[in-house]
Amino acid sequence: MTVRFGLLGAGRIGRVHAQGVAATRKAKLVAVADSYQNAAQDISSAYGAEVRSVEEIEISHDIDAVIICTPTDTHAVLIERFAMAGKAIFCEKPIDLSIERVERCLALVEKTGQALMLGFNRRFDPHFVAVRKAIDEGAIGDVEMVTIVSRDPGPPPLSYIKRSGGIFRDMTIHDFDMARFLLGEEPVSVSAEASVLVDKMIGEAGDYDSVSVILKTASGKHCTISNSRRATYGYDQRIEVLGSRGMVAAENQRPVSIELASGSGYTRPPLHDFFMNRYVDAYANEISAFIAAIVENRAMSPSGADGLAALRLAGAALKSAETGRVVRLET
Template identity: 55%
Template sequence: MYRLGLIGAGRIGIIHGLNAVAHPKAQLVALTDADPVAADSLAARTGAAVRTTEEIIASPDIDAILICSPTDTHSDLIEQSARAGKAIFCEKPIDLSVERAARAVAVAEEAKVPLMIAFQRRFDPHLSTLQRQLRDGVIGQTEIITIMSRDPAPPPVSYIKRSGGLYRDAMIHDFDEARFLLGEEPVEVFALGSCMVDPAIGEAGDVDTAAVLLRTASGAICQISVSRRATYGHDQRVEVLGSKGLLRTGNIHETTVEHASSSGFLQAPVLNFFLERYAAAYKIELDAFLEHLEKGTSPTPTGYDGLMALRIADAATKSRETGLPVRVQA
């Protein structure tokens, strides 16, 4: 039984907290949040004690820390948890600064504690099956990957202002997904971005509609399109063209029922929120983290994976600003 402490009781903290309570090998011992109401509410749902961040990290009755707080706290919390000898599960991104994130990862490595970065898409049953088939050579050599990732609606502008921008915030998942599927590092990035959804997002210095091209040393290409608006739901599709065929995953609908008539075919809407779309992935992700702790193996995605996704995001941001392709820092 692994005793967990949760830092952050917002929407992603709630997901991980409830999954921890339901897991047969986990016990959610304590949690905290900057908002006492949020902390008390989740504590009532889970039976966990409410403690301060410092108490949770120092507690001898806690084996691992789940970091689900705002991004600008992640690096400090990774370092504090590592120095306390705790295993660490941290939400993405590690930090908005690659340099700061690298220092945090180095502290965890020096302390020899497990560090897992929460890119939940890797654990989605559909995407992980596709990735396994790619590695097994089912469609031969990968040539072009197309990733479509579109939210039903943009977050509040107050969130946009502290998010680090679309490439570091929303698209960081797509950059990790691209690395996961390509099986090799992108070496060059070209990015475009526009403000097509909400003028306030542009006034905040960000974009809400973007396309990015990644190229690897072997010549494989990944094209990613992202939007803060998809009126039909949370659009998450992947297509991989290989030398021997094609693999793809589609959207998840509310039901599998189809109605056919003389007017055509009708389907239920796609799932409207990422927490619903990736509900299974979040459970499998936590299970994978605990399994690594049990076996004493290094969890993935690693701190390096978190750094590489952030480096690609930085390159995309620079490319959009300059209008030129940008090399990815290795």
């Protein structure tokens, strides 16, 4: 079987996924849609896909699955339309910033029985996968305390911050998903602190740029998350899991691993300075996993429910930061 794809959204992430589809013989990029014609055309000529409208892809019989890389506020409605159109769906996170809207969308998807996979790409990073595998193999015994440090090289444009839903929903949300991926148990409480330390304009836009979070599960496992919108040394992405019998951690990644020694000391280059370079393998692997799940008719993971769970943690963290209380999650 060859999975025939329609790509919705031909921006930078769309291009990455088009490449991911092209890289395997199990799939074929049949069509691409983007309101910006040049972008669609670019992908069309690079991969031999037709430029079609969203509506045309919706009714195309030669399309089995779609990849949704359009702006966030279109995700929920596109998921609904393509679920009803009988396509398997891969959608970039988040489904929506409103928990209620996400719930409504997922209820409809469930009714259609269509497969939906959400783009929490970090679950497919080879290093993080290896950490998860070590846990599964019992290398560290029972998971007890997860530590996540996640820092961006620099803040995004203010325009983005204003519509992103805030740092917890746009940045920490990846760490909430990673926490769930690693804890192997649902967090039941969230404590968070949030500050504006990087750029006052971020505060004036109603957001924070530096946050610390503690999650706790029912059995008492902890996860601490530390985020900053600025790390001059690059895209800092570390996870570490302490267990009853040991600890496993993923190291940071850098473009080249050389070391220069001089009178000033031993210097290695900065980390990647862009998330798409850091997670280039993760993007490719998640599309592979999506294709494999379709071909082998397996459940999708991460699912829409995973997206919802992370969004709820983000909401709880924001509430905790604003009220100075631990927020309990209903389970």
